[in-house]
Amino acid sequence: MSINPDLGTHVALVTGASRGIGAAIALALAEAGASVAINYRQNSAEALAARIRSRGGRAIAVGADVSQATHVAAMIERVAAELGPIDVLVNNAGIGIARGIDDLSEADFDQTIAVNLKSVFLCTRAVLPAMRRRRWGRIVNISSGAARGAGGIGVHYNASKAGMEGLTRGYAARLVTEGITVNAVAPSLIETDMTSGRRDEVVARIPLGRMGYPQEVAQAVLMVIGNPYMTGQTVQLNGGTNFL
Ligand code: NAP
Numbered sequence: 001m002s003i004n005p006d007l008g009t010h011v012a013l014v015t016g017a018s019r020g021i022g023a024a025i026a027l028a029l030a031e032a033g034a035s036v037a038i039n040y041r042q043n044s045a046e047a048l049a050a051r052i053r054s055r056g057g058r059a060i061a062v063g064a065d066v067s068q069a070t071h072v073a074a075m076i077e078r079v080a081a082e083l084g085p086i087d088v089l090v091n092n093a094g095i096g097i098a099r100g101i102d103d104l105s106e107a108d109f110d111q112t113i114a115v116n117l118k119s120v121f122l123c124t125r126a127v128l129p130a131m132r133r134r135r136w137g138r139i140v141n142i143s144s145g146a147a148r149g150a151g152g153i154g155v156h157y158n159a160s161k162a163g164m165e166g167l168t169r170g171y172a173a174r175l176v177t178e179g180i181t182v183n184a185v186a187p188s189l190i191e192t193d194m195t196s197g198r199r200d201e202v203v204a205r206i207p208l209g210r211m212g213y214p215q216e217v218a219q220a221v222l223m224v225i226g227n228p229y230m231t232g233q234t235v236q237l238n239g240g241t242n243f244l
Contacts, residue, residue: 182231
């Protein structure tokens with residue numbers, strides 16, 4: 001078994017990969033040899049796909065709102081037609097609408113659950129038939145320290161990520177005999193658009209003294225994908241925050 005996964009024969013889909021953590025994961029998968037479908041909602045990922053292709057990789061950008069079943073079905077069909085059946089899925093798309101207990105609306109709650117949690121069910125359901133036929137698959141869900149801690153976004157976000165980790169363990173237990181692993185990677189406080197504007201406030205809470213980089217999350221995702229014996233787990237990376 002090689003320590004660094006060789007994904008040369010594999011097709012990966014990363015949701016919400018136009019920027020931030022998802023973009024770093026898409027680049028890392030392409031560097032490991034995978035053909036990569038880069039999903040986005042409104043900020044096109046075409047430039048990122050072109051960058052991967054200019055380095056000799058295979059990549060396409062696919063627009064779809066992953067909280068909508070019809071969008072997900074069309075996305076999976078297009079990726080299969082252009083790159084081949086997906087056998088690596090990274091559920092990364094997410095939103096963080098900051099709200100306190102008193103100003104959290106029903107619409108904010110529903111939207112957060114739809115984008116951060118329901119999308120994981122929709123995308124997983126859509127890719128599983130091809131993974132099961134091949135008896136090989138890797139699913140990595142990008143959770144958050146907020147699945148277990150209070151975090152700074154709100155209770156709706158806590159619930160969406162805790163639910164995602166429930167899906168992770170539930171699918172892992174049911175798919176382990178079919179060669180498919182399902183794990184979560186749970187970062188805290190990574191420098192992206194989602195945390196911009198909160199930098200000074202959050203750095204003070206991180207024992208390491210800095211925020212994490214998207215590439216550090218991507219490295220953990222690659223580690224999980226390369227390990228067939230690990231399933232149903234959550235890998236946390238947070239600069240030592242949970243030692244406090
Ligand atoms: P980000 O910079 O805000 O990027 C979010 C990405 O998700 C964008 O590519 C966005 O697409 C996409 N997206 C949002 N809604 C979507 C939808 N309905 N359908 C498809 N794509 C959608 O966020 P990030 O910081 O990289 O976060 C990525 C993931 O890591 C999220 O799940 C987040 O909860 C999690 N996370 C982040 C941190 C952190 O500190 N940054 C910590 C823990 C967990 P567009 O560009 O088209 O809008």
